[in-house]
Amino acid sequence: MQVKSIKLKNFRNYEQALIEPDAGVTVFTGQNAQGKTNIIEALHLCCLGRSHRTPRDEELIRWGCDDALVRTQTVQRDGTHEVSILLSKKQKRKKTVRIGARQAERIGELLGHVCGVLFSPEDLMIIKSGPAERRRFIDMELSQLRPAYFYALQRAQRALNQRNALLREIAREPAREPALAGTLDMWDEQLAVCGGEIAENRREAVAALSACAQEAHAALTDGRETLSVRYVSQAAEAEKPAEKLLERLRAARSEDLRRMTTTVGVHRDDLYITINGKEARTYASQGQQRSAVLSLKLAQLELAERERGEAPILMLDDVMSELDPGRRRQLIERIDRVQTFVTCTDLSDLAGARQGAVYRVESGTLNREK
Ligand SMILES: Nc1ncnc2c1ncn2[C@@H]1O[C@H](COP(=O)(O)OP(=O)(O)OP(=O)(O)O)[C@@H](O)[C@H]1O
Ligand SMILES: [Mg+2]
Known part of the structure; x- marks a missing residue:
């Protein structure tokens, strides 16, 4: 793909x-x-x-303005794609997406027209932070590659919100539990079905990611370190994750009613990342964590290329200065x-990298130097 x-x-x-941009490397310095990161954003x-x-x-809208527009044109194997995103403060529709001249009904229609992997210093959070960051990492990858996954995530989130709201309602008025049990059953089923779809996708993607990242990491560390990523989920091992989730949701109902929240589901998933068998989050040094993230990003790039049949774009925000010369x-x-x-x-x-185009960025203006 080319932007x-x-x-x-x-x-x-x-x-x-x-x-x-250049077909190779475009630099914003x-x-x-x-305004360098603003372009990546x-x-x-x-x-x-x-x-x-x-x-x-x-x-994202410039201060003092009511609307912002971003438009990109890409060329892919199947031809030219144009995507426009209009953000508005005042209009009823706060975000309008156009694919070519056609207005998209749903944000999900945008996915795949521009496909990219971003690597920024904050990505260290994938290792250091809690499970939510790691889920976000795998979700962003899968959403771009498989729009159906993105829609499953949206449905699961909606079902989760509804189920939690219902749990709170029953907690306020316990006498209504028998009357509301049927609705709760329905949300359990929805959560289990979407959750099952999400779990199957994540399981497969994490296995592929782990293999690729392991290879990249071995190269980065001259074979000294083995990086591994494992999918951790309440439904990870089950042949049919949806059935497993439903069974566990039912079993957890009284506990969920007491806690007024849903304790079972893919919103509790995590990735267990280890270096030489030890959990990276707890034991890896700063430099090891940085290498691990770099390996994950390179793996992400490779998987996207494999699945789409062409490479996505790569965005490197401020990461070069953080890597030692070898990496x-x-x-x-x-x-x-x-x-x-x-x-x-x-x-x-960037010494050593091809620099096809260089833009100098100065308070929101761009001057092309090369
Ligand atoms: N909505 C907005 N309207 C106008 N200016 C904004 C808006 N949001 C952020 N800015 C300005 O954009 C600038 C930051 O841009 P950006 O994050 O791209 O910087 P950068 O060049 O990447 O800097 P660094 O090297 O520190 O990462 C800031 O000066 C900020 O005040
Ligand atoms: Mg920046």
């Missing part, structure tokens, strides 16, 4: 901008707080319909084949 152009209008600190918005930094779209070289070698967007404050961080 041919990115157009911004009133997006973050940009009034107007047009980027025509400049001092802090000038715009690309991410086109990949997944949301920012990687905030769940609140309004923050940087490994990364540069591996990104040779994919269209890459890199931000840095110092061009010397």
